Amino acid sequence: MNHAQEASRLSFFQAAWVVARRDFKAILFSRAFFFFLLGPLFPVIVGALAGGIGGQVQREAVSNTIAVVMSEEDNAAMLEARKTAQEGIGGFPIMVTLSRVDNDEPIDARSLLAANDYAVVVSGTPEAPVLTGTEAQMNRLDGPVTLLAAMAAGNAPSNYPTVTRNALATTAAAAKSDRIRTAQAGQLLLFLLMMLLAGMVLSNLVEEKANKVIEVLAAAIPMDSVFFGKLFAMLGVSFVGIAVWAGFGGIIGALAGEALPELPEPALGWPLFILLGVAYFSMGYLLLGSLFLTIGGMATTVREVQTLSMPVTMAQLLVFFLAAFAMTNPGSPLELFAAIFPLSSPFAMLARAAQSGELWPHFLALAWQALCVAIFIKAGATLFRRRVMKSGKGGRGKKGRLVSPIPIEPQ
Structure with a gap:
């Protein structure tokens, strides 16, 4: 049995797991990722010190x-x-x-x-x-x-x-007003993490296009599995980065003590709110990452990547502002639209978790976001496959797949 036949017998998730494991190890143990982790710590430390001083001044005044x-x-x-x-x-x-x-x-x-x-x-x-x-x-x-x-x-x-x-x-109106601060803090943290970490997807794909690795992967396994595996590998790497930053944040919080402001407890309680925050970050990251993968597939140079990714970045800012404005009027048509629109749904639903005690809308929202992730991955992989098949110079099989296989071991 040759390698091409062996690769063809891999299921969708097996092939995606091979790609995810490869990308996860390659990025996690690289020196670039170590410096990437250190980068955000310096502005965070400076911001925490400035916020502590500003908060103390405000309390005194x-x-x-x-x-x-x-x-x-x-x-x-x-x-x-x-x-x-x-x-x-x-x-x-x-x-x-x-x-x-x-x-x-x-x-x-x-x-x-x-x-x-x-x-x-x-x-x-x-x-x-x-x-x-x-x-x-x-x-x-x-x-x-x-x-x-x-x-x-x-x-x-x-x-x-x-x-x-x-x-x-404490009145009900005061409690509602206080929970808005928790919702705002959750939305802002979600937005910053997504924008900071989603860029890794784009840079990784552009690098592999430059050295033809992505075309070799496309010759061995379906592009849907490649995209799926890459996204979840980057999501895993993102959780490693968040864990490191959270560890440093815990140290800073322990040293700052009461100098840090306290956020009111969300309507669903802190455990469920944090759990939903992780789920909505995952969905938001996969949605944005699938768009960035599509952009990376359309671009041929780093300059094209920057040009094509700018509209997505600006659109994400508008989506964030939409969700931030919509949460001030829960149940309104604008808030419902923000909760349904895929890119703004994680932000809007996280704000709802801070303000409302209902749990069932979150199960519905997560299912809808997962469906959108699958659609985005399928569309991006299809577009990328067509561009690779159109621009590739190697031979092709009857089904339009490149015929230069690589050895893939089933796990």
């Missing part, structure tokens, strides 16, 4: 502002106590800025917090202060407020007042 809503005399006493504490106590744990609110009408603390960037509101009197705010902010500022109230009442340091807490409950 906004979150430490306390609104004092008392009588004019008590307000003045609290402001004077704050000035004395800041000047006389070195290393004051939290530099509190008191904002005096002058208004003859009674002021509702909850409305004041909703309309302004105050951390908490202090009302009542220095002898019996009332603290209004979220539990986290009240826990953080309870000590300074107690000290300042005692100083304003003239009782410090022997007698400190009891602070009455008025906790703000």
